[in-house]
Amino acid sequence: xxFGKRLKQQMQETLPGWRDKFLSYKELKQLVRQISSSPxxxxxxxxxxxxxxEFVYLLNNEIExxxxxxxxxxxxxxxxxxELQQRxxxxxxxxxxxxxxxxxxxxxxxxxxxxxxxxxxxxxxxxLVNYSNVNYTGLAKILKKYDKRTGGLLRLPFIQKxxxxxxxxxxxxxxxxxxxxxxxxxxxxxxxxxxxxxxKQTITVAEEGIFRNTxxxxxxxxxxxxxxxxxxxxxxxPLNLPDSDLTQSIQLNSPIPII
Amino acid sequence: xxxxxxxxxxxxxxxxxxxxxxxxxxxSSSPVLPAPLQETYPKLPDSQQLSTIGAAFPLTHxxxxxxxxxxxSSHYAEENSASWNTDSLPSFLDFPVNTFIESSQIESSGCxxxxxxxxxxxxxxxxxxxxxxxxxxLLGDTNVTDMEPKMACQVSKPSPNFQAHESQVHQQLPVPSxxxxxxxxxxxxxxxxxxKPRMRWTPELHEAFVEAVNKLGGSEKATPKxxxxxxxxxxxxxxxxKSHLQKYRTAxxxxxxxxxxxxxxxxxxxxxxxxxxxxxxxxxxxxxLQIEVQKRLHEQxxxxxxxxxxxxxxxxxxxxxxxxxxxxxxxKLKASASASQDPPVPSSDAVPDSPAKTExxxxxxxxxxxxxxxxxxxxxTRLEETSWELGEKEKAPEQEAPxxxxxxxxxxxxxxxxxxxx
Numbered sequence: 001x002x003f004g005k006r007l008k009q010q011m012q013e014t015l016p017g018w019r020d021k022f023l024s025y026k027e028l029k030q031l032v033r034q035i036s037s038s039p040x041x042x043x044x045x046x047x048x049x050x051x052x053x054e055f056v057y058l059l060n061n062e063i064e065x066x067x068x069x070x071x072x073x074x075x076x077x078x079x080x081x082x083e084l085q086q087r088x089x090x091x092x093x094x095x096x097x098x099x100x101x102x103x104x105x106x107x108x109x110x111x112x113x114x115x116x117x118x119x120x121x122x123x124x125x126x127x128l129v130n131y132s133n134v135n136y137t138g139l140a141k142i143l144k145k146y147d148k149r150t151g152g153l154l155r156l157p158f159i160q161k162x163x164x165x166x167x168x169x170x171x172x173x174x175x176x177x178x179x180x181x182x183x184x185x186x187x188x189x190x191x192x193x194x195x196x197x198x199x200k201q202t203i204t205v206a207e208e209g210i211f212r213n214t215x216x217x218x219x220x221x222x223x224x225x226x227x228x229x230x231x232x233x234x235x236x237x238p239l240n241l242p243d244s245d246l247t248q249s250i251q252l253n254s255p256i257p258i259i
Numbered sequence: 260x261x262x263x264x265x266x267x268x269x270x271x272x273x274x275x276x277x278x279x280x281x282x283x284x285x286x287s288s289s290p291v292l293p294a295p296l297q298e299t300y301p302k303l304p305d306s307q308q309l310s311t312i313g314a315a316f317p318l319t320h321x322x323x324x325x326x327x328x329x330x331x332s333s334h335y336a337e338e339n340s341a342s343w344n345t346d347s348l349p350s351f352l353d354f355p356v357n358t359f360i361e362s363s364q365i366e367s368s369g370c371x372x373x374x375x376x377x378x379x380x381x382x383x384x385x386x387x388x389x390x391x392x393x394x395x396x397l398l399g400d401t402n403v404t405d406m407e408p409k410m411a412c413q414v415s416k417p418s419p420n421f422q423a424h425e426s427q428v429h430q431q432l433p434v435p436s437x438x439x440x441x442x443x444x445x446x447x448x449x450x451x452x453x454x455k456p457r458m459r460w461t462p463e464l465h466e467a468f469v470e471a472v473n474k475l476g477g478s479e480k481a482t483p484k485x486x487x488x489x490x491x492x493x494x495x496x497x498x499x500x501k502s503h504l505q506k507y508r509t510a511x512x513x514x515x516x517x518x519x520x521x522x523x524x525x526x527x528x529x530x531x532x533x534x535x536x537x538x539x540x541x542x543x544x545x546x547x548l549q550i551e552v553q554k555r556l557h558e559q560x561x562x563x564x565x566x567x568x569x570x571x572x573x574x575x576x577x578x579x580x581x582x583x584x585x586x587x588x589x590x591k592l593k594a595s596a597s598a599s600q601d602p603p604v605p606s607s608d609a610v611p612d613s614p615a616k617t618e619x620x621x622x623x624x625x626x627x628x629x630x631x632x633x634x635x636x637x638x639x640t641r642l643e644e645t646s647w648e649l650g651e652k653e654k655a656p657e658q659e660a661p662x663x664x665x666x667x668x669x670x671x672x673x674x675x676x677x678x679x680x681x
Contacts, residue, residue, distance in 0.1 A: 075460040079510045126557045211549045218556045
């Protein structure tokens with residue numbers, strides 16, 4: 001149940017509107033249990049019991065759910081991405097690059113807003129990629145369980161199918177993420193002096209928000225990949241996080257607003 | 260994979276189609292048909308990626324449809340049970356998926372995509388009250404020959420469901436008429452009208468959209484119909500445009516509200532001008548940290564995804580090799596697969612890759628004799644039994660896979676099986 005627990009955690013940490021869009025892992029597990037304990041099932045049986053049907057039905061539903069949600073979000077991101085670019089362009093046009101013209105306060109103001117928005121936007125997109133990944137992982141795990149418990153042969157074809165689903169093909173989103181990153185670097189160039197310092201003390205991230213979710217996602221990912229008893233050829237190796245003190249220095253508190 | 264949808268749909272037959280849930284007044288006689296429709300939507304431009312799941316069966320999640328679903332799936336199961344070990348496997352998976360997709364799509368009411376059920380329902384109602392001629396005209400250039408808004412079957416234009424490369428695999432549904440079952444009975448509840456075809460909006464497509472909107476006077480003035488006509492994108496329907504326009508308007512005029520889903524904002528920065536410099540710097544630092552973490556997460560996600568892809572690829576490849584390799588001895592082996600190994604199912608794609616096969620066969624035959632009761636064999640015993648009956652339909656590994664496989668000596672993947680082609 002380790003993954004199931006992690007998944008639950010992720011779901012709790014995630015953005016509110018996303019909570020019901022994740023994999024119904026527990027339900028699927030229960031079905032697998034049902035199937036494997038059902039007396040009518042025997043290895044190599046060609047019949048298809050009710051629980052199996054339900055299992056496949058649910059799986060397909062889940063995949064569809066992911067696709068629908070994912071594509072909707074993707075569409076939103078495509079739109080917002082363009083809007084952000086245009087917004088930046090407008091500000092730059094209006095007040096010149098680096099606010100060379102007109103009121104500097106205004107410029108800074110606008111830019112600050114844009115900066116926050118773009119960073120959050122970036123985060124949201126990354127969270128969507130994470131969403132895709134978490135669900136894929138869950139599917140892979142549950143299919144593995146299914147095959148193992150029931151002697152079925154569902155896993156491979158299903159996974160092959162899943163690999164082609166829209167929700168798993170996150171290339172566009174990744175591309176947008178990278179574009180976002182370059183925009184940020186271009187528009188908000190890092191001031192070298194400040195970059196060197198790493199957060200020495202623990203930073204507490206308490207409020208709900210994108211940042212919190214991405215930190216949670218990273219931690220969860222790390223945990224899930226810590227290694228399991230059923231480590232096998234289809235398992236992912238432990239997560240190798242460079243700069244791990246980056247995330248270790250961030251601590252998630254319960255989502256009670258500080259102020 | 261491309262072959263699958265066709266297979267599955269063909270197999271389904273009209274009977275199943277009629278079983279497909281239509282919301283409300285479903286009549287089993289209503290022809291449900293993506294196929295002809297798909298023909299009217301031939302290859303879509305590469306810049307658009309359309310979701311694959313094909314069959315535009317509007318299954319709803321009403322209890323009725325649920326029973327219909329199970330009927331269908333059970334029907335399907337029965338149909339396939341005898342041939343479970345044959346290539347019905349893919350079809351079993353595909354067909355229900357196609358249908359289930361529809362129903363789940365309906366479920367996602369929160370979704371603002373083309374397929375939101377409520378929206379479709381409303382829009383459907385609206386259209387029904389409009390001129391039927393209007394509807395015809397609207398879809399005129401889509402070559403739809405026959406349109407019956409009253410059709411009980413609500414399946415909207417399915418074609419955009421297909422990815423460009425799959426669009427050729429039009430599901431050859433037995434229903435002949437090219438009806439757009441877009442608007443069926445207005446009685447359908449919010450759940451009923453699934454404009455199944457989901458459009459996958461790419462930046463290029465969006466650019467075209469924005470251009471059209473601008474030419475038509477801006478997001479407020481532009482109408483979905485006008486935009487649709489202007490864009491002249493095959494496979495794009497008014498549903499798609501309408502919902503996209505809605506999102507677009509929201510994004511422009513209320514940029515904050517369109518973000519996330521009721522995400523609580525962090526401390527507002529709007530008053531930044533009033534904050535002193537120090538706080539400004541702190542906020543900047545916080546943002547910098549945030550972006551760093553996000554970048555890190557993204558990086559790891561990409562790595563993880565690639566790993567997952569390769570693991571599956573490798574698994575497929577291994578399995579294929581084992582099949583060939585252990586052919587002679589397999590019948591005797593009944594050992595159960597070890598716990599950590601997944602008995603891979605032979606790919607049910609009916610696309611054998613003959614060059615790869617012969618290539619591998621040579622190397623495998625040599626190795627086969629060398630390996631006895633090896634771990635890999637165990638893992639595949641169950642597989643082999645069924646694959647045996649399958650007549651060794653094997654999935655052709657991507658040509659890349661063998662090379663990756665061999666080149667991948669130093670990959671970070673854990674405990675690889677002993678290579679058989681070394």
